[in-house]
Amino acid sequence: MRNALLLPALLAAAAAQAGPFLDPGRPPVAAQQAAQAESRTRAASSGPALDSEALTHLRASFDAADVAHRGTLSREEARAGGFGWIADHFDAIDTRRAGRVSFDDVRRYLGTRGASAATK
Amino acid sequence: MSTTIRSVLRDARLAAAVATLAALAACGGGGGTAPAPATSQFLDPNHYSGTAAASLSSPNETTASTHGSLTLAGTAIAYTATAGHLSALDSNQSPEASIFYVAYTADGAAPATRPVTFFFNGGPGSASAWLHLGSFAPKRLATGVPATSQSVPFPYVDNTESLIDTSDLVFVDAVGTGLSEAIAPHTNQTYWGVDADAGVLRDFVQRWLAVNGRSASPLFLYGESYGTTRVPVLTRLLETAGRRVNGVVELSTILDYNSNCSVQGGEPSVVCAGFLPSYAAVGEYYGLATAATPDLQGDLATVRSYADSTYAPDAATWLASHTLPPPDHIAALVAFTGLPAAIWDQQFDMDYDTFRHHLIAGKTLGVYDGRMSAPLGSALDANDEPSNTFLAPGFIAGIKAVLPELGYTNPSSYLLSNDDAIGHWTFSHGGRALPDVVPDLSAAISLDPSLKILFLGGEDDLITPFHQTELDVARLGADAPVALHFHPGGHMTYLDDAARPLMKAELVAFYASATGAP
Numbered sequence: 001m002r003n004a005l006l007l008p009a010l011l012a013a014a015a016a017q018a019g020p021f022l023d024p025g026r027p028p029v030a031a032q033q034a035a036q037a038e039s040r041t042r043a044a045s046s047g048p049a050l051d052s053e054a055l056t057h058l059r060a061s062f063d064a065a066d067v068a069h070r071g072t073l074s075r076e077e078a079r080a081g082g083f084g085w086i087a088d089h090f091d092a093i094d095t096r097r098a099g100r101v102s103f104d105d106v107r108r109y110l111g112t113r114g115a116s117a118a119t120k
Numbered sequence: 121m122s123t124t125i126r127s128v129l130r131d132a133r134l135a136a137a138v139a140t141l142a143a144l145a146a147c148g149g150g151g152g153t154a155p156a157p158a159t160s161q162f163l164d165p166n167h168y169s170g171t172a173a174a175s176l177s178s179p180n181e182t183t184a185s186t187h188g189s190l191t192l193a194g195t196a197i198a199y200t201a202t203a204g205h206l207s208a209l210d211s212n213q214s215p216e217a218s219i220f221y222v223a224y225t226a227d228g229a230a231p232a233t234r235p236v237t238f239f240f241n242g243g244p245g246s247a248s249a250w251l252h253l254g255s256f257a258p259k260r261l262a263t264g265v266p267a268t269s270q271s272v273p274f275p276y277v278d279n280t281e282s283l284i285d286t287s288d289l290v291f292v293d294a295v296g297t298g299l300s301e302a303i304a305p306h307t308n309q310t311y312w313g314v315d316a317d318a319g320v321l322r323d324f325v326q327r328w329l330a331v332n333g334r335s336a337s338p339l340f341l342y343g344e345s346y347g348t349t350r351v352p353v354l355t356r357l358l359e360t361a362g363r364r365v366n367g368v369v370e371l372s373t374i375l376d377y378n379s380n381c382s383v384q385g386g387e388p389s390v391v392c393a394g395f396l397p398s399y400a401a402v403g404e405y406y407g408l409a410t411a412a413t414p415d416l417q418g419d420l421a422t423v424r425s426y427a428d429s430t431y432a433p434d435a436a437t438w439l440a441s442h443t444l445p446p447p448d449h450i451a452a453l454v455a456f457t458g459l460p461a462a463i464w465d466q467q468f469d470m471d472y473d474t475f476r477h478h479l480i481a482g483k484t485l486g487v488y489d490g491r492m493s494a495p496l497g498s499a500l501d502a503n504d505e506p507s508n509t510f511l512a513p514g515f516i517a518g519i520k521a522v523l524p525e526l527g528y529t530n531p532s533s534y535l536l537s538n539d540d541a542i543g544h545w546t547f548s549h550g551g552r553a554l555p556d557v558v559p560d561l562s563a564a565i566s567l568d569p570s571l572k573i574l575f576l577g578g579e580d581d582l583i584t585p586f587h588q589t590e591l592d593v594a595r596l597g598a599d600a601p602v603a604l605h606f607h608p609g610g611h612m613t614y615l616d617d618a619a620r621p622l623m624k625a626e627l628v629a630f631y632a633s634a635t636g637a638p
Contacts, residue, residue, distance in 0.1 A: 021246075023246045028545070031554055032554075044556065
C-alpha cells in the first residue's frame, strides 16, 4: 500500500535522477551509502566535540606544513608551508621564545583568545 | 622534477612577478585614484570544456573591460566591468586552473577600505551566472518569480538593489563550470572534490587580490547552495594561509549533507524536522494550511517550535520502527501544511520530493521555489522541476548576451549546469563520506574571532530549508558571530522582487558590522 501510493513519486524521482540538475545535488550512490552507514554511529557535533573537529582541520594544515616531520614549525616554515596565520601570530604563539612552535602551542594560543570553548 | 617542468615553473613565476609589479605600478604606490582603464574587447580563441578529463593547454589572462554607471539613492557610481580568465597558481607558482570571472569594481575607490566580494554558486557544477545575472550586480535579469510567465530573453535591467555601492563584486566560475577549466597537466576532475575545489579557489582569490592590488581590501565571500559548503572550507583555507576574511554570506545553505534528509535521495535516513516550516510556508502560499493566520512569520515560528519539540521525536520513532504518532499529531501536520493525512501516514518522515509531488493533485511544485508549480505533463513539468525549467533558459540566454556586451567573446558554450561535475565529485571531507563544514566555520572563527557570518534564504526553498540552516548553525553555539534572515522566496531568493530589497538592506548592515570593529 505504501509503495502503491508512493509509486508516482518514486517514478518522478527516478526521472529526476536522469533529468533535472539539482543544486545542491545528490552525491553518488556509494557516498550516500557510506554516509548512511556512518550516520548510525556519528551524530552532528557541537560544543567540545565540534571544537575537536575544528582543531583536526587545523592540525592537518599544521602537519602538511611540517614537511620535515619535526612536530614544530619555525615562522619561515609555517609561511612556506601555507600556514601563514601561524607566521603572522608567531611571537604570541611562541611564548617560550623557542623559535619553533608545536601544534599544542597553537592550540594554547587559540584558547587564550577565547574564541572557542574547547580550545581552552 | 624534469627540466622542462622546471623551466615552465620559472616562466610562470616570472609572469606572476611581472603581473604583481604591474599591479603595484598601477596603484601608484599611494592608493590614489588611477584613471579607469580604457574599454577593451577580447575575442578569446580558447575552447573551454567541462568534461572530467578536459585540460587546457594554453591559458590566457587577457581581459575585456567596459564601463558603466549606476545611480543608487541619487548617487551615480561609475564602475568598470572586467571579464576574462586568471590562472590559479599553487604554492610553487605552478598553474592549476584557468578561472573565468566577471568583476565589477567602482572607479576611484580606495583599495585599503573598499571591500571586495567573491561570489560562488554551487552544484557542484553550477556556474556563477545565477548570482552574476540575478542578484546584486549593477544590472540584473528580471524574472518575475514566482510567476512563470516571463518569456525569454528575460529583461536585463538596472539593479536598484545592486551591492556596487558597498563592495566590488567578483563572480567566479568554479573549475568545469561556466568557462573555467583546469590547466594541463591537471584535468577538471583534479579539482572536483570538496577540498580540492576550495584549495584551487583559495589560490584564485589570493592571486586576484595580488594582481589587482587588493591585498589590503576587506574581503567577503558569498556562497549560494553548494557554494555554502564551498565557502566555509575556502574561508578556513584563506584564514589558515593568513588572509583575513571579514565576512561570509551564506545564501540557501547546506552546511551538513548528513543532516539534510532529502539530499541523499530515496528514503530519508535522518529526521526531516528542518523541512517542516518550509512545507508550512508553501502550504500557506497556496491557501491549503488551515492553521494559517494572517501572520506568516508568527505561523512559521509556531511550526518551527512544533518541528523541534514534537515532529522531530515523532519522525525519529517512525524512522526506527515505522510507528506513527497519535492521530492528533498527524492532524497538526495537515493543518500546518495542507498535505493530506494519507501522505503523512505513508511517508511520515517527509522528504521534499514526496511533499512537492503530493501537496496539490495534478501539479509538481518547484524544489527551488515551492511557490512555482506546473501541471503534470505540461512543458514546465518536463524535467519534474518547474523552477529550474522556467529559469535556466533565461539565464543561458542572458549570459550569452551579456558577455559580449562586456566586451568578452568566446565560441565555447558557457556551462550553466554541469552534470559531469556532480557525478565525479569527491564528497568526502573531514573524515566523513559527505561533507559537514560546521567544523570548518568553527576553525575559521577560532583563527579569526572578528569574522562575521550572515545566513540568508527563502522560506519557500524546499532544497535547503531555512530551519535546517538554523539547526545546523546552532551547533556553533550561542556566542557565534552569526546573523540569520529569511524571507518569502525561493532558493535564488534575490530573484523575488520583495525579498531582494530586504536582503540588500541586511547586506549593507552586515558589511558595516564586518568592516567596523577591527
